[in-house]
Every structure is written in structure tokens, then in C-alpha cells.
Amino acid sequence: MDEPLIKDNTHKKTKKLLKIIVALVVLVLLLVIIILALEIRSLVVLKETKNDITPAATEEYDFIVVGLGAGGSVIASRLSEIPHVTVLGIDGGPHEVDADEDPNDSEFPYSFISPHDPSVVSLPLKAGKNKIMYIPRFNGLGGTLRLYGGINVRPSRAILERWPENWRYDDLLPYYKRIEDHYCYYYPSHETGISDQDCKKYHGKDGPLQVNPTYVPEFANISKTFESICKDSTQMWHGYNSDLNGANNLGCALFQRYLNRKGDRTDVQSDYYLGTSFHGYLNSSVCKRTNLRIRPATSVIKILFDTSCTPPKATGVVIQNGTGVYTIKVKKELILAGGAFATPHLLQISGVGDPVHLQSINILQIATNYHIGRNLRDHVAIPIIFQVKDKYSTYPNHENATTPPQYRKSIPNGSKSWIIALNTGLRNDNITDLQIYFSDTNYHSPDGFMNTNPRKCRFGSNGHKEEPLAEITLRMILQDPSFSGTVMATTGNIANKPMVDFKWEKISDYEYGVFSVTVDAIRKLLHTTEWGDLIADELFPGNDTTIEEFINNHLESALHPISTCQLGLCCDENLLVYNISNVRVCDASAFGEQVDANPTATIFALAEKLSDIIRKEYGYVSYSKNHNLLTKEKSRVLAPGETIPSDTIHKLKDYSQIFPQAA
Structure with a gap:
């Protein structure tokens, strides 16, 4: 080869390498700037506001609950039913009245970088071409459920067999029922497909949270046309299942969601709001209890222990809000409910964890527990994105008309229609291998964190807003991946x-294999069904990309982190953290193994079961549906300090509007 040509090729390679290096440096700098900005914004929460409460000098409570999300709201409510017990609930999210954006505004941007967001990002994912993943969470009353879709799906009996004894399907079923006010009690069985017998066996009535289904007459044509496929017993999901939370966990079904109707309970056209644990368990009447105190915008920065006891005994917490740093004492127990990231982090900061790790970040060891912050599990999601021939086929409840209609949101459904739970037969079990969410409209909008382009960020579709043709997304969620990660404090x-x-x-x-056989089955529908005739093109993965390559480039978290203080390893069957005393866990971090379902229902059930465990241990009155009748309000003790106004619940904004498609 000629020497000038060699030099030219070398020069081109050098220039290309320099461009790559510059691009990497810019990306790293951008990430650093974003993280610093998020850190600075998170500090705004600690500025003093007129709503901040200065604790009394000697505040002491029987129980302190850290975190008022799905688990914390339940346990704080249930324990405060006991009239002679004082309960303090602490939450780190900012005051609702101080939120600087209104998610109910139609012009509200999708990006969820807000004072409520702890801005969790992962280390690079080796299996995902080293992408860094942003995990939206919600610090505030009601927790992350306020951000996500309120989907009510229980784990299969088969997968719960992996959990420790006393925490399996039959043990949890009474608690799944207890939380529900289920629609099967309000409609005839020929409409719901759920018999009266199965309704009573598997579902509850008059519980704190309404459960309502998606509504077929409001489906867009693209979803209505899919109904015959949904009910086809020859498909790999074996046809329609009227209740995925009943006897059979597999099939194609309507979504069941925690949506509270604003109007009549049976009015399918009634507008709704997302029913969080705060709405259900810490409503206005509960917030008026004199033995309950709730403190938002307050960070717990450390757990205090009496190390003269064996094992070390939790005696209180150090808190910080806009007015300063304070110590609050606990008489009986501290209950951690901050979630799969915050709970192990607080334990480690307080000196409980792997001694090698604690020593490496200069934290004084209080107790050894190697399982704190380990066994992090999640579900893995990728989308199939189709372009449709007629954009109006994605408009909810749209009949063919001569004039183009205006797009409007389907009140009963939001963005959801069908949910599919299937087992591929690739393993000899009966768990749900994969969930598929079918959306009439938009799905996976950009999250605004690293890139405003939806296909380069969360890799999805803006649905009916896409030009020139609308798009739909079938979101596939792997339910039992083999990964097991960690959450580790980086400083004290x-x-x-x-x-x-x-x-x-x-x-x-x-x-x-699970993804591949499912994509193949869906692709066959494009050529053999009326629904397939509505599809113009498969945009992603597309025929020019292998499934393996697509997964490697575009896998993402389904936003279901669990098990970082795993039942049976990190805590015992009563959810007491090993090797310390007076500390329990009441959130997804305590899950005993993987779940082949959305975690929300199981967090509620876990918290309900824990309330019964604590009642039994202390000899308190057993649970009653008429808990407000257990005692006259005037007989309640008076807890120290101030609390939130009882009408705070009416100020809660519906942040699920940001993530209308989320899990």
C-alpha cells in the first residue's frame, strides 16, 4: 500500500477516535452537570417555609414510620387506630402547597425532574450497552404510586412459593382482599365475567382503595379490533381471562386499577383520580386522630441506637427540616417504609450493613447485616412500536366520521386498554413470563433527563401526536429476570x-427467548387478522434489527425495584431487621423474592399483614373493618407536637398525569 494512503487512513482513524473521545467527555460533563443540578434542586426542599414544623424539645412516640408511601401510609393508619398508641409519620417530600408545577395543567411538561424526585440513576448497565438508567421516584405523601399507573395485579401462586413460609399466596390473600373495594361487587357477574363465588373468594368490599377496570366501549378502534385476538384461546396467552387476580394468573384481560371515581361508584363515565395509599389510608378523618402526627418535608438523616443493649436497640431518629436538625425518640418501634432505595440507604448510613462496606466509607459500625442493600430485583421492559394507517384509530371512542374529530382523553381508561400475562413454556413452571401493556394512545414519552428525543431516551412513541401517522406501543415486561443488584451508600x-x-x-x-417468541407471535397477527390490517408498519424493533440486538440497545427498568432488605435474609418473618432491635421494614425492600406482577398490591398486603403482626405481638385489639368504631375519638391519647391540616389530602396533585403509561 502507498505510504500517503496509509498516512491518510491513519489520520482519518485518529480524527474519528478524537471525535469519540470528545463525545464521551461531553456526555460525562453533561451527566455531572445534570446530577449537580438535581442535587442543588433537592436542597431547595430543606429551605424553611411557613409550613415547616419545629418539633417540641422532648417529642417521643410509640411508633415512628419513616416514609409515607404505599407501605408507610398503611401502617401509620392501622397503628393509629389503636387509641392509646402514639404514631409519627415522617416523609421527605416537599409540602404539597410548595410544589412549583401543576401536573394537572394540560401544558405540564413530561419531564419529572421536580422537588419530589430523588433523581435516582443507575451505574452503567453492561447488558444494555452501558446505558445509564434514570429511575423516576416520588418523595411525598402517597409515595411513588402517585407517579405510576395504579395497576392492581397480584403475583402468581407459583412464584410466591419462593417466598418464606407464612408469606405465600394463601397467607397474603386475606390482605389482598382487605385493601380492596372491588368492582365485582357492584356489577352483575355477566358483565364482569367474575362469578359471585369467585368475587367473594378473591376480592374484598368496602376496603380503603377502589379497584375499577378499563372500559371496552371507550377503547379506540385499534384496541376494540384487538378484542377478538385477546379472546382467541389458540393464542399463546390462551384467550381471555376476566380476572388475572382470581384462580388463573394468565391470559388477556382488562386492566384493574386503583382509580377512585369522583361520581357514582357504578358510573363508568365518571372522572377519576388515582387512588394512592395516602388517599385510602390517611384520609381527612384519619388525619384528625389526636394520636397521629404527620410531618412532610422532613428528612430522617440517621437512626439512633443504644449500643449497650444486645442487639443494639433503636431509640429514635435525627431529623432535618427547614427549621433545623432535631432528635425524636421512639418508645416501641421504628418502621422503615422509604422504599427499595431509601430504606437500605438509611440503615447503612446509621451503621447497619456489611462491615467492609461501612468501613470503606468511614461509617461507624453498629451491627452487621450483609443483606442490607443486596438482592435488588426489578423487571425488564422493551417496547414494540407500530405505526397505524389511520391516526383516528388511536382516538378513544371514535366512530368513523366525515369530519376529523378532536382528540380527547378517555376518562375511564386513560391510556390503557388490554393487559396480557403469558407463560411461554420455555421453563417448567406456571409463573407469568411476560406482561404486555396495550395502549390506545401515547406511550413512553421522553423523560427529558438525558435526551428530548423519545426514541433515544425512553425509546417509545408519542402516540396520536406522532406525525405523519400515529403510533401505538405494546410494552413487554419480563417478570422473572435473573439479575440481582445492590444499593450502597457512598458516604456517611x-x-x-x-x-x-x-x-x-x-x-x-x-x-x-421470552421476548423473541412473543415478538414472533405478535408479528404473525399483522398478516392474519383484522387488527393487523390497521397497522402500517413495525417501527421498532423493525425487520432489519435482530431481537437480541434490539434488547441489548433498548432494555430498561420497568420501575419495580424490590428486595433490598429481603424477607428471610435481611429481616425475619415478622419484618424485624436482623441483628438490631425495634426496627422493622414495611415496603418493597422487604419482598421475599421476585414477583411476577406489579408490586403495588403486594406492598399494601405486606403492610396490612405487618399491622396484624404488631397488634398480636403487643396484645392490641384485632383489626376490624369498623376501625373508627373501636373507640370513641375522645378516648384517644394526645400525641405531642404539630401535624398537617386534615384537608391536606385535597391538595394532593395527580402526578400520574406525567406518566400516564407507567407501571
């Missing part, structure tokens, strides 16, 4: 975020 300061490492090192043949 609670304000410094923990390191989240999902350890998604390699996709297994089973995991590739």
Missing part, C-alpha cells in the same frame, strides 16, 4: 445519593 451523609447497581451483566437464553 444521607444527602449523598446511594450507588444503584442493577448488575444487568448479561441477558440469558431464557430471557432472550
